[in-house]
Amino acid sequence: MTFRIDHERTFTRTIEPVGGGSFDAEFRVLPDEQFEEVTGAGADNEKAALRKILKSVGGVVGGGEELPSSPEVIEQLIGYLDIRLALFAAYTRGVREARAGN
Template sequence: MAFRLATDRRFTADVQIRSESFTATFRVLSDAELAAHDFETREGQQTFLRAAITEVSGVLDADGTPIPSSPQLLDEMLGYSDLRFALLSAHTKGFLQAKTGN
């Protein structure tokens, strides 16, 4: 069976924040795209996550109403270090699982 090299590869991962969670869909970035990001800075992490995340789902407002995925929602979420670190962790775990086929 032949392998098709898809340039738009994606995976979905659960993002755990304490006892709550939501789901994020990530694009698989090329090595060149990854090299352009400085993961040591807040700005670099935010820029990477904006490039990698295509959608978040399962996010509710304070009243429990679902918030639709949007660039504005992602920007708001990336302004909090605990959410940013959880997204980075979910990306790493999800990428490794997708890579190994698990």
């Protein structure tokens, strides 16, 4: 089996925010230099990083209906600290699992 470095690498994790419920998040795996460009302390840097690594979301409900993944839905989600923390935790776990070969 070969490994293609020239394509977008992604993985999906289930996110469980504070208060119950869950949704799926599809993440992009960024090269270190791209990830480091947007990381840093503060909500603005966290949101910038998530805009780069978060490709799509699924299972998010609004107004009684499932919402299609969109930049607007992602912006609503990353506007909450608990959801940002859950997304970063899921991204970190996913990348670590990939490094371990799982």
